[in-house]
Amino acid sequence: MANCMVFHTQIASIMEVLANAAVADICKLVDDDYAVFRLEITQSQKENRALRRKLQLLELRVARERVLASRPSSVKILDRHRGMARGEGHLAGGHRSFVKPAGRNTWRDDQPITVDEGSGTSTHHVIVVESVDAEDAGPGVKLERSEGEDPGQSTDIQTGAAGVLPVATEDPTTTPPRTRRSITDVSGTPNAVLKSETDAETLTVAHRLLHTGSDHRSDPERLGPLGCPPAPSTEYLPVFHQSQKMVNSCGNTDGDALDSGGDDLSCFYTTEMDSGNISLGLETPTDLSRGDWNQCNSSVYSEGCLDKKGKVIAVDDVTVKVEGDTPLTWNADENHLGEGHSQDFLDYRESLETNPNVSSHSPVHTLRDRAPVSTTKGPSDSHGRVLFDQVLNSNDRARAHAQRGGATSGNNKEKRFLCMFCNKGFSCLQKVEIHQRVHTGVKPFSCTQCDMRFAEAGSLKRHQRVHTGEKPYSCPQCHMRFTQAGSLKRHLKVHVGERLFV
């Protein structure tokens, strides 16, 4: 009996040892495999970064060459950015590039294009405008900022040959003294093109929105003086929207840029952006495919109609004006584009870039904000696809409308706000913002009882009759009732014998 007990104890001990050994072996195998896996991942990431960097470089070169080929006397753009490319950062640094050609500004082949793959927490685009007109640089011109700076800093512009741009390493010995202007813009999104009445110097406005893809601005026929549709004796000014303190004052900080700089008004921006939640990643396709676009929208969009005044930045060469300072309400839960819009947006982008009739600006983010009507969840992926198909179709429609007269001519003062996508003119900013939802697919208004979303409040209101059953429009000649006045009007033709189809 005692021997049996001892035997069992020994057996138990042996089994425990064996079990421990097995566990150790398993752990070792797992660790080994994990290490190998990690190594492979790391290598893949490195390769991915390298390829991406190359891609960006190539894109920039292609864009520049395109501009050189089509517009020999132009400007040059230094596009610095990234970090967002890896989805690491937000748009705290902002970016848009503004190029203001002046005098003998030219693109130069020797101009280095630097693509920073830096921190990713702050990115911006730098456009260096070279001008031999020293008088162009007025007081308040500062050095351009380098990447990673506080987005709240002022737009910096460098004057004179003394400064050496951190990005554009220009050889001062081979070039005459120049006036360099670089507007390092804050975060924001081009929202519309505001057409000014001035006929001062032309300004090519280039905005990239963290986009490393093809250069939207390089099409001179589309861009015109301000990177916007050309218009005789008119400058088209891009309108950006930011929500708050992202606005930088540049040069004149007294906010008189718009008022005092009429003759030299070059840019006029209204910007809205949530400084704390800016993920304006109109990113590279890679990033978009990861959903940055959705993230962007969820954090950016809301109702386009303002309850409060947004900020307005006026870039008057070296000045930025902030007209408003009211923080806006965000609803980060809103994903107005819903799931699955990333690729849709890419498709849309592609359509923009390949269609010569479409403004080649980066897509717009309407950042104006108001609490959405409701916060139902976004549409499904399929809905997203449908939505963007609608967007694309509507874009064609809008473009067609613009071509047959919707687009503002240069002297239509009543429609000073131009859509960045189709050039259609609108009388006020809100109109163009709402209109641009056609292109962006933003639908801030969501139904509380279903997943439907709408770009306009009125559409939501109309839609909600579907749920309430309200049919306020009744036919006087029959018992038919309708939810929409247009439906009743159409129905009335039945009674009068008017047939749509014979």
Add this chain to the structure above:
DNA sequence: CTGGGGACGGGGCCC
């Protein structure tokens, strides 16, 4: 033929 949504212009109100 209807239901329903997209898009846009116009008018009223407010600042």
Add this chain to the structure above:
DNA sequence: AGGGCCCCGTCCCCA
């Protein structure tokens, strides 16, 4: 007075 915002009406399109 002028501009911005909001609401409404309307047309168009698609299912």
